[in-house]
Amino acid sequence: MSLTVLYFAWVKEKVGCGQETLAPPADVATVAGLMDWLSTLSPGHAAAFADRRLIKSAVDQEHVDHGTALGKAREVAFFPPVTGG
Amino acid sequence: MQDIRVQREPFDAGAEITAFLATVPRSGGVATFIGQVRDFRESGETVHAMTLEHYPGMADRALKALAVDAAQRWPLDGALIIHRYGELHPGEAIVLVATAAAHRGDAFAACEFLMDWLKTKAPFWKKEATSAGTSWVSASAGDDARAERWKD
Numbered sequence: 001m002s003l004t005v006l007y008f009a010w011v012k013e014k015v016g017c018g019q020e021t022l023a024p025p026a027d028v029a030t031v032a033g034l035m036d037w038l039s040t041l042s043p044g045h046a047a048a049f050a051d052r053r054l055i056k057s058a059v060d061q062e063h064v065d066h067g068t069a070l071g072k073a074r075e076v077a078f079f080p081p082v083t084g085g
Numbered sequence: 086m087q088d089i090r091v092q093r094e095p096f097d098a099g100a101e102i103t104a105f106l107a108t109v110p111r112s113g114g115v116a117t118f119i120g121q122v123r124d125f126r127e128s129g130e131t132v133h134a135m136t137l138e139h140y141p142g143m144a145d146r147a148l149k150a151l152a153v154d155a156a157q158r159w160p161l162d163g164a165l166i167i168h169r170y171g172e173l174h175p176g177e178a179i180v181l182v183a184t185a186a187a188h189r190g191d192a193f194a195a196c197e198f199l200m201d202w203l204k205t206k207a208p209f210w211k212k213e214a215t216s217a218g219t220s221w222v223s224a225s226a227g228d229d230a231r232a233e234r235w236k237d
Contacts, residue, residue: 006140063206079208
């Protein structure tokens with residue numbers, strides 16, 4: 001099952017790309033679990049997810065908590081707290 | 086009527102407000118807010134430019150959801166939100182919010198609500214280029230507190 005993962009602002013800079021299409025293992029069931037798995041992909045990913053308290057997430061373009069189940073999610077995004085306006 | 090735009094191009098706030106007024110002839114009160122790029126940081130450095138990154142798709146969707154929420158809370162005749170992304174310079178408008186209602190109280194409250202929630206929910210991120218280098222702007226606890234006031 002392929003998943004589009006998006007990164008924004010400094011999360012994107014640390015990971016080193018803004019978007020990737022990935023196939024997480026079947027036991028990755030939640031947003032937090034996805035962060036655990038992403039952290040193993042590269043030193044950049046590990047640095048981006050080093051402090052989860054700084055990271056906000058969205059599943060299919062809706063804000064969610066880290067405990068949210070991925071279910072049939074197609075797009076997951078990780079970013080710092082927003083600073084628009 | 087809701088008019089929600091996420092765009093790279095600059096906009097003429099005066100012309101946009103004039104056009105908005107023409108769409109709400111029944112409204113006795115129209116409140117507007119403009120957020121612009123400041124030429125300094127709290128820490129003192131001069132700001133040369135500000136780059137706004139956004140989440141395409143979700144930014145538009147989040148602003149539309151906020152406008153729907155505002156229309157459920159107050160009897161609005163119309164709402165306008167324009168938010169820019171890309172590179173901006175001091176003095177340029179980042180965001181324009183306008184709300185129209187029969188009376189000013191509802192227009193003021195809805196305009197403030199939209200800005201407070203936009204600040205904490207709309208996926209935009211500011212990066213400032215200053216005399217001391219470039220850095221991402223941190224979210225403010227004050228913004229969180231302002232948004233919290235509108236929770237049911």
